[in-house]
Amino acid sequence: GQNIDQPTEMTATEGAIVQINCTYQTSGFNGLFWYQQHAGEAPTFLSYNVLDGLEEKGRFSSFLSRSKGYSYLLLKELQMKDSASYLCAVLTTDSWGKLQFGAGTQVVVTP
């Protein structure tokens, strides 16, 4: 089976940078997704990595190292609206589209 680990909670100040780490153990890796989820709302897509390296999209960047089973999501210039849960999810080649989710990292942005 798959094992996906990410920190439970992180706190940062408005305007700062926060890095959310995700480690995974899986067979047949077929990509890693990051989703943002505000309390009681639907997860919304942030980023997708399948090759090693950094993907940058505005204030958010995501990094992947397949050999280390490691990814991180970098949030820059934090805003209050970034307070949310961030979900790491792995897709495997034998899972028929099933995303295996980590438990999520609650990011709290303080003034």
Add this chain to the structure above:
Amino acid sequence: EAQVTQNPRYLITVTGKKLTVTCSQNMNHEYMSWYRQDPGLGLRQIYYSMNVEVTDKGDVPEGYKVSRKEKRNFPLILESPSPNQTSLYFCASSLTSGGGNIQYFGAGTRLSVL
């Protein structure tokens, strides 16, 4: 507007009373899936469908049924709900099941079984 629509958004019911949560997508997606979300456990897949009339179990299928008679609809059926099915449910869809296909989620259905 491209979207995944779930109904109802909130539901309180009693043990044993059959219920259906509907899910519809307007993006002509082949792949649809149901997840439940519980505190500390993350999202777990209940059932999925690769296309019309093709469904299969996910990680936590016990107590649930699904059907896929049309491409756009993928209802979740609880024949005899029990309190341990109290949860937040999400329907999701993607173009196919292959890598790189983004899954889009509905707004969620919060179910309480008394």
